[in-house]
């Protein structure tokens with residue numbers, strides 16, 4: 001492969017992106033619009049399964065459609081980018097099925113995988129990844145939700161906050177403290193069914209509708225069979241999933257940036273002021289050029305990080321590449337969407353306009369799965385390693 005083609009997509013990958021975009025535009029976006037904003041849209045999740053997208057995330061041996069045992073990071077990025085260009089709701093629903101279920105797929109026992117992955121892959125069950133707590137976000141290793149020994153198992157007591165798909169999820173990968181005062185080394189991952197006795201929750205409304213909420217655990221009973229991976233090894237369970245998903249948060253951002261750029265290019269070509277199209281004002285055309293350049297630079301960083309992961313998930317270069325990709329893409333997308341709003345003028349702010357939607361939607365990815373500042377911390381630490 002020559003360097004010039006290092007990140008050119010294959011014809012097959014390009015076809016997959018185009019097919020995913022058409023499906024999102026023609027089928028998924030209308031279903032997404034019919035949902036209840038800020039709540040899990042089970043019809044949409046069902047449609048993602050019915051049209052073959054959800055099964056692509058999971059191996060055939062666990063109810064999916066893959067021959068290999070996990071999705072490649074690059075394929076995940078291409079799917080998320082393509083969906084984001086047409087329907088952020090469909091993108092998010094797909095991503096959350098993966099984020100909630102991958103800890104079980106990557107670290108679960110055969111029995112846990114058999115019980116939970118087929119319904120998630122088939123769109124019948126909705127999973128969630130429950131790490132963040134009201135007092136511990138970036139510093140997740142300090143989490144406090146207590147797992148207290150109880151016979152051959154534990155009782156879970158405490159709170160989670162800002163958990164996507166909560167409180168409606170059917171199954172939670174939930175991180176709790178099994179060993180006090182030991183930071184990330186005392187955290188264990190558990191599989192907790194959504195209807196477990198003692199588990200309750202409430203929804204949280206965000207600036208852009210997203211199914212998300214708080215959880216309250218009041219002595220929820222879990223057994224040794226509900227442990228994911230090893231006792232006190234929960235942080236590794238979380239990180240194995242986040243390593244795979246982090247570049248794809250960047251891909252979501254790139255998809256939104258591309259949608260904003262496409263809208264701005266069309267608008268600047270059609271809208272006239274002072275007797276000419278906006279695109280003939282250099283202030284506008286240079287803004288478009290910069291938007292296109294930053295979007296493409298972000299895309300290449302994302303593809304590079306995903307490819308690094310696919311070559312070897314344990315490669316030390318993965319951490320730095322993923323952090324850079326997530327940081328650069330989410331920051332670039334915010335900037336690009338803001339410029340697109342400016343080029344559109346007032347109409348972009350009208351409720352229901354694509355850019356009004358993207359302007360609200362693009363904000364959260366700079367915060368979740370590690371804030372921009374935390375990504376910089378990671379990159380800086382890697383520079384001195």
Ligand SMILES: Cc1cc2nc3c(=O)[nH]c(=O)nc-3n(C[C@H](O)[C@H](O)[C@H](O)COP(=O)(O)OP(=O)(O)OC[C@H]3O[C@@H](n4cnc5c(N)ncnc54)[C@H](O)[C@@H]3O)c2cc1C
Pocket residue numbers: 128129130131132136137138139161162163164165206210212364367368369370371372373374377
């Ligand atoms: C839409 C959305 C979906 C989410 N989904 C999930 C989910 O499914 N599961 C889940 O577990 N969580 C989820 N979260 C929570 C998310 O992961 C946290 O919000 C995130 O980790 C940041 O934590 P925090 O909000 O508590 O901010 P804090 O950690 O309190 O940080 C506040 C500010 O301080 C900065 N800061 C903190 N530490 C440092 C440092 N060392 N150096 C420099 N700056 C620092 C941060 O960058 C930030 O700017 C979601 C959040 C959102 C918005």
